[in-house]
Amino acid sequence: MSIQSENIQKLVERREKARLGGGAKRVEAQHAKGKKTARERLALLLDPGSFEEYDMFVQHRCTNFGMEQSHTDGDGVVTGCGTIGGRPVYVFAQDFTVTGGSLSKTMSEKICKVQDMAIRNGAPCIGLNDSGGARIQEGIDALAGYGEIFERNILASGVVPQISCIMGPCAGGAVYSPALTDFTLMVKNTSYMFLTGPAVVKSVTGEVVNQEELGGASVHASKSGVTHFASETEEDAIATIKELIGYLPQNNLETAPFKETADPVNRVDDALNSIVPDNPNKAYDMYAVIKSIVDDGAFLEVHKEFAKNIIVGFAHMNGRSVGIVANQPAVLAGVLDIGASRKAARFVRFCDAFNIPLVTLVDVPGFLPGTQQEYGAIITNGAKLLYAYGEATVPKVTVTLRKGYGGAHIVMSCKQLRGDINYAWPSAQIAVMGADGAVNVLYAKEMKENPENAQAIFEEKKKEYEELFSNPYQAAQKGYIDDIIEPRNTRFRVIRALEQLAGKRQQIPAKKHDNLPL
Ligand code: HXC
Secondary structure, eight states: OOHHHHHHHHHHHHHHHHHEEEOHHHHHHHHHTTTTHHHHHHHSSSSSOOOEOOOOOOOOOGGGGGGHHHHHHHEEEEEEEEEEETTEEEEEEOOOTTTGBOOOHHHHHHHHHHHHHHHHHHHOEEEEEESHHHHHHHHHHHHHHHHHHHHHHHHHHHTSSEEEESEEEEEEEHHHHHHHHSSEEEETOOOOEEEEEHHHHHHOOOOOHHHHHHHHHHHHHIIIIOSEEEEEEEEHHHHHHHHHHHHOOOOOOOSOOOOOOSSOTTTTGGGGOSOOSTTTOOOHHHHHHHHHGGGGEEEEEEEETTTTTEEEEEEEEETEEEEEEEETTGGGGGGGGGHHHHHHHHHHHHHTTTOOEEEEEEEEBBOOSSSHHHHTHHHHHHHHHHHHHOOOOOOOEEEEEEEEEEHHHHHHOOGGTTEEEEEEOOOEESSSOOOOHHHHHHHHHHHOOOOHHHHHHHHHHHHHHHHSSSSSSHHHHTSSEEEOOOOGGGHHHHHHHHHHHHOOOOOOOOOOOOOOOO
């Protein structure tokens, strides 16, 4: 064999060995847990043959605790660039078969390299996380590595989309980087996120809790809202990442890709004309409205299990990506509470950062009252949504379907807070509050002083109030909405509004950065 052939043979062998990560036995153990390896995950994520790997031969430099005896090419993370649907993305996938995917200084350097390239080249950065956190043997070096990753997460925020998928037990620093990114996905039953595991929790607070209860996908999807998606399997999670990417632009200077559709722009849906019940206290399902108006009924919901009284997610309208925010009258009457405000505010800000127009469907009875909400700072949290809509400069089209009461009406992208085109259905009621509440406040004294006539006073005043406010005409007469539309035409009217706004340019005063109420 010539020297050159030997050199090539050596390269092939080294590559083959590196591709095995922590070795066959550990790969087997990974599979036995129902988990895939880093490379298997990347193969599912990226277009076939598109992956270009970097730093395959990088090794850690640690000499503590006998670490100098054990080196694996690649050091527990696979990094590089590939394409999804032909569009470039930068990726890193931690390899649990190498020291539990724990983060060494060199691993952080590999991750930082793809983060830097994603920012410089204007493409999304996707992390597949499966890591026990800072590599304990490395001490401060590993911590420094996290600092450098976090720095890039922050610099990339609002510049390129960042997506984190949690595919194993992630602790410590391994959860803070995902928390800094735009979207987090988890896999049910095999992925966990917590700052400290059950053993530490028990020793510090005495609380006994298992991994699933402390930081499983269901907990973070429904209770904490830390994850935006909880998937049944790794395949499902990866499919969701690909679907999500399809709605997003490559970076903040571009618009999202156009998606061909055969769904007619002027498709009417007669069912919408009767979807709002005659009784204003009766619920209906906002999903039916969303699915009716978007292209092909396709809607990618974000934060599906969290604060279900508001719905947020992506759709296409006449081929263009839009962010939908909609109150859900079928859950808590669609009231705005702390969770709903936080959820929607984060989504609105993401869409604004990445040039995705917002379509807001309003049916909201107000903010949820009570001590629990006040003590939890509903004022500050509600202000987040108010702020997010108010600062957003993307095109904003709002349709009020039924209730638009009080501060919640203002928050939900009203015209006076920089809504661009605001429509109402004939069933809309835009007022400070509902009729019953209003009469009870305004005529309490009169009804108390005339107990025998109280009911008659109540009925009369309620009728008067309803005639004035339980319709959209007051708002339309004053130009507070742009038009009253027939529900069946909503798809067409919203699409036409979005087309009118396609060239929107709106500036905000120069500032270092804003001071969103956190
Ligand atoms: C070095 C680690 C490691 C780590 C796991 N391993 N975590 N090695 N540093 N942080 C190694 C194990 O020793 C083991 O090696 C292999 O990875 C697989 O781990 P197992 O424990 O066998 O797997 P499993 O039972 O599935 O448990 C996974 C785990 C657990 C839940 C992640 O390993 C664990 O609790 N690890 C420590 C988590 C943690 O406290 N990390 C530090 C966070 S502090 P062998 O050779 O035996 O197979 C942090 C600071 C940053 O991250 C803060 C920034 C803000």
